[in-house]
Amino acid sequence: MAESGVKIGLEIHVQLTALKSKLFCSCPTDYRGKPPNTNICPVCLGLPGVLPVVNRKAIEYAIMVALALNCKLSNKVVFVRKHYFYPDLPKNYQISQYDGIGSTPLCRDGYLQIRVNGKNKVVRIRRINIEEDPGRLTYPTGDIATSRYSLVDYNRSGIALLEIVTEPDIHTPQEARAFLTKLVSILEHLGITDISLEGAFRVDANISIGGGGRVEVKNIGSIKDVERALSYEILRQRSIVAKGGVVKRETRHWDSSKRITVSLRVKETEEDYRYFPDPDLPPITISDELVKQVMERMPELPDHRIKRFMKQYGLDEYRATVLVMEKWLADLFESVAKLYSNYKRIADLLITDFMRWVNEFRLTPRDVKATPQVLAKLLRLLDQGVISIKIVKEILPEIISKGVDPEDYIKKKRLTRIADEEYLRNIVREIIHKNRKAALDALTNPRAINYLIGMVMKQTRGRADPSITAKLVREELARLKEEK
Numbered sequence: 001m002a003e004s005g006v007k008i009g010l011e012i013h014v015q016l017t018a019l020k021s022k023l024f025c026s027c028p029t030d031y032r033g034k035p036p037n038t039n040i041c042p043v044c045l046g047l048p049g050v051l052p053v054v055n056r057k058a059i060e061y062a063i064m065v066a067l068a069l070n071c072k073l074s075n076k077v078v079f080v081r082k083h084y085f086y087p088d089l090p091k092n093y094q095i096s097q098y099d100g101i102g103s104t105p106l107c108r109d110g111y112l113q114i115r116v117n118g119k120n121k122v123v124r125i126r127r128i129n130i131e132e133d134p135g136r137l138t139y140p141t142g143d144i145a146t147s148r149y150s151l152v153d154y155n156r157s158g159i160a161l162l163e164i165v166t167e168p169d170i171h172t173p174q175e176a177r178a179f180l181t182k183l184v185s186i187l188e189h190l191g192i193t194d195i196s197l198e199g200a201f202r203v204d205a206n207i208s209i210g211g212g213g214r215v216e217v218k219n220i221g222s223i224k225d226v227e228r229a230l231s232y233e234i235l236r237q238r239s240i241v242a243k244g245g246v247v248k249r250e251t252r253h254w255d256s257s258k259r260i261t262v263s264l265r266v267k268e269t270e271e272d273y274r275y276f277p278d279p280d281l282p283p284i285t286i287s288d289e290l291v292k293q294v295m296e297r298m299p300e301l302p303d304h305r306i307k308r309f310m311k312q313y314g315l316d317e318y319r320a321t322v323l324v325m326e327k328w329l330a331d332l333f334e335s336v337a338k339l340y341s342n343y344k345r346i347a348d349l350l351i352t353d354f355m356r357w358v359n360e361f362r363l364t365p366r367d368v369k370a371t372p373q374v375l376a377k378l379l380r381l382l383d384q385g386v387i388s389i390k391i392v393k394e395i396l397p398e399i400i401s402k403g404v405d406p407e408d409y410i411k412k413k414r415l416t417r418i419a420d421e422e423y424l425r426n427i428v429r430e431i432i433h434k435n436r437k438a439a440l441d442a443l444t445n446p447r448a449i450n451y452l453i454g455m456v457m458k459q460t461r462g463r464a465d466p467s468i469t470a471k472l473v474r475e476e477l478a479r480l481k482e483e484k
């Protein structure tokens, strides 16, 4: 779908979930599932007289991302206060970074190369900032529109966030998906975030069409939803233009259950956040030495890993890319590959049926029960001819959702492949007897042979060995011909 005049820029907020403590205090980061307002201290509540202390590890993580996204690093970090009033923000300002008043983004002018429909494309990164997450508002009915009041929970307040902002270089929802998929794969390879955690990954998408007003869609929670929200916005804005209207500049909210965007507020001008340098946080120098240390500790990144998969395991670019774009899947592949050496077969199983069931069951990587050992065993049973590919597909969902052992499963369900010629010959004879017309037809028409083989398969619930069955059907037809 080529979108003429469509301009999309993304603003991605990623929690640094690998950190043990918040950005400016020692409160732990595992706030999820805790009772409201228990994961807090005077610093992240913004009480008077407290002093924030920056989490050094957060700076190192941000440097890693800057290097991975080919950015120019600033040689110092100056934190600023971004003022706005909202109940989830106890200090009435958020500690962030700014371009001006002596502060700069931690890094700027980077890029990420992506591949869409077999073509390379470069998306420029405007800047990356470190900032703190605000608290959360919750609604008794679960919905802002129907609740009579809202509650505030500061457990999340002060969690370290990276804000990654692109230039409006993206032109289609598919390009946005490709960009985000690769970005997330990089962040996960760096080991700094786990986006399957609720709220760890939020995207604001700016979109305009052919010079119309820029619409910002706020707080989209998944890559799939970004693609859906953008597709919806393109249609909505197009239909306004088609009716002779003008798309106005506004902020919209993505309703992921109804799959539509809804207007939040119309913007006339830029908000004035009255930024100023935070006097409680001295500037931090980013020395060449620190950058060098971080560079030495950089793990393998997706582009390199794809090439290595092609070389080490003989995979084609497509299979290698699909695996590496889901880091946990690539990790699982390598664990199975240590136990079982038909690499292409592992890759095929993982990227087709395996992923289909993971998506079908809506599992996060943590919920998947399949171990490398069990997957290797399953494929070995297939190679040894104990089970057919049909049975592999039948057991797979049980392995993924319950972690069942394939050997136990086939014993219990009597699913082993039938290779006993005598047993199969009896079935073949019975089927030829019952389907005499088809059998006579098969003497001259090879297609009718497949029909008979299919009948044997049906009777044995797919357990008959296909090549033995075919051989027996031919033998029995030859005998029928002699009898005639």
Ligand SMILES: [Zn+2]
Pocket (backbone or CB within 6 Å): 022, 025, 026, 027, 039, 040, 041, 042, 043, 044, 045, 158
């Ligand atoms: Zn705290």
